[in-house]
Amino acid sequence: MDTILVVNAGSSSVKFRIYSIENEGMLRQQLKGQIDGIGSRPRLRASGGEGDPLADRAYPIDAVPDLPSAMEIAGAWLRDELCIHPIAVGHRVVHGGPDYDRPIQVDHGVVTRLERFIALAPLHQPHNLAPIRSILANFPALPQVACFDTAFHRTHSAVADHYAIPHGLHAEGVRRYGFHGLSYEYIAKTLPKIAPKIAKERVIVAHLGSGASMCALSGGRSIESTMGFTALDGLPMGTRPGQIDPGVVLYLISEKGMSAANVQNFLYRDCGLKGLSGISNDMRELETSDSFNARLAIDYFVYRIGLNAGMLAAALQGLDAFVFTAGIGENSATIRARVASQLGWLGVSLDQAENARHSRLISGSNSRIPVYIVPTDEELMIAQHTLSLLTKRPTTNARQERAS
Known part of the structure; x- marks a missing residue:
């Protein structure tokens, strides 16, 4: 065979x-x-x-x-x-x-x-x-x-693909790529089988794991993503900070005397949930900790997911469904419930029993936006x-x- x-x-x-x-x-x-x-x-x-x-x-x-x-x-x-x-x-x-x-x-x-x-x-x-x-x-x-992982996002429009920098840099490849594309492609191809009514509509997919990002799908195609030129941007992750003012990088170099290599190592390995909590980059450990900084790290993670959901809903000009996937998204009922609470203004409401069972459809009957868990398979x-x-x-x- x-x-x-x-x-x-x-x-x-x-x-x-x-x-x-x-x-x-x-x-x-x-x-x-x-x-x-x-x-x-x-x-x-x-x-x-x-x-x-x-x-x-x-x-x-x-x-x-x-x-x-x-x-x-x-x-x-x-x-x-x-x-x-x-x-x-x-x-x-x-x-x-x-x-x-x-x-x-x-x-x-x-x-x-x-x-x-x-x-x-x-x-x-x-x-x-x-x-x-x-x-x-x-x-x-x-x-x-x-x-x-970048290929699925190459359908982005020019305004979503560019940074506000001279065109010569864009021509060299300095642009917003987006990542976790194999995961999002799998979700886009799976949705017609499990939720055909919303598969071609406006969907936000939250790939929440040690690496985390979100993607706006319209008609099964990526139109916007929280990640950009590198896998550092967007949501806070296990050891990466997510969105950060470029001035922080300049400060680390000019005031803290860090080399480019040291800054790179710092941003990829010492920030995110690990940096905020001072304990761990593992969400499971943070959820069981009574440390103030562990709670802050989780609060920050949930807060930024809510903010980025609003950005992606604006890019889609509305929202018809929300999907959780990847390690945290598929397995943490607590994080899903807290994110859903952040999305209440969009009409999201969870069925707590279905969420606790990790069911495929976890939104309540009164939820304006259906919410799904779809295990990914890159x-x-x-x-x-x-x-x-x-x-x-x-x-x-x-x-x-x-x-x-």
């Missing part, structure tokens, strides 16, 4: 899934796994399509010092023990820059061009590219497809794009079955 490998690599972990290609191009998840603790406490864990455990192994630190070595271990396990030989590999790549507005088959030239955007996504881009390089070196004939989106590019079939016509 032909299969597709999907890879989502981070700084200290690499997640992977195998999808089997069945009749009429239907994709079925066969297994999912990850190697985490790379360079510290390496561990391979994997489960089958029904959640049955397949592997749980620890490794010495020197056996898995980096992402390429993690890819070698995962690949050897798939090939030698499970006899899985994928016909293609799909990768999540956070930043496609101005060059790429759709998935593309990767070669050395594409990797070189994507390296130019490392400074725009330093937490993600280098790690996204590392497995691609590893596979190019070891399996050069194996097709690889890069799927970009990996399935990557697998779809990879299959589509290999077979030249539009992803909108491909059927898929989610088995997790």
Whole structure:
């Protein structure tokens, strides 16, 4: 049976899934796994399509010092023990820059061009590219497809895409890209099945996780996003500040004597929920803490979601539905209830029992705006794009079955 490998690599972990290609191009998840603790406490864990455990192994630190070595271990396990030989590999790549507005088959030239955007996504881009390089070196004939988190937002109008800066900088690529596009694309393609009446209307999707953003959908297309040139903008996140006056950056350089590299590290790793709370970047820990600063961090997170919802509703010129997705959005009933309270002026009202059950539709019968929880599946989106590019079939016509 032909299969597709999907890879989502981070700084200290690499997640992977195998999808089997069945009749009429239907994709079925066969297994999912990850190697985490790379360079510290390496561990391979994997489960089958029904959640049955397949592997749980620890490794010495020197056996898995980096992402390429993690890819070698995962690949050897798939090939030698499970006899899985994928016909293609799909990768999540956070930043496609101005060059790429759709998935593309990767070669050395594409990797070189994507390296130019490392400074725009330093937490993600280098790690996204590392497995691609590893596979190019070891399996050069194996097709690889890069799927970009920025691509879905390339439908933005000129006024949404530009900053108020000279045009020459925009031509160089300094523009508002938006991120989490694979997640938003999955939601846009899923809504017609679960809420056909609102799928083509004005919808705000809140992707709330360690990385957080919001997107305004109209007719299933992105027209505005809270993130911009980099993944620092918009909502506060686990370790990133979200929207911040550029003057703060100038102050850190001129008055605090910080170098550009130090400012970058500070903004990506020491701010957000972690910086405000002084405790943790994990919302679960903050929700159980009685610390004043933990409460402040949560208050701030909810407040900024409410503010940005108003901005996106203005961009849409109204609102027909609101969707929660990603780790916090899918799992925290408390955060959903507090956000809904912020949106009361729009006519949002939750059914508290349905919210506590994490139901698909959680708005009350008297709510003017329906509110949904839709679990995202970026990996399935990557697998779809990879299959589509290999077979030249539009992803909108491909059927898929989610088995997790």
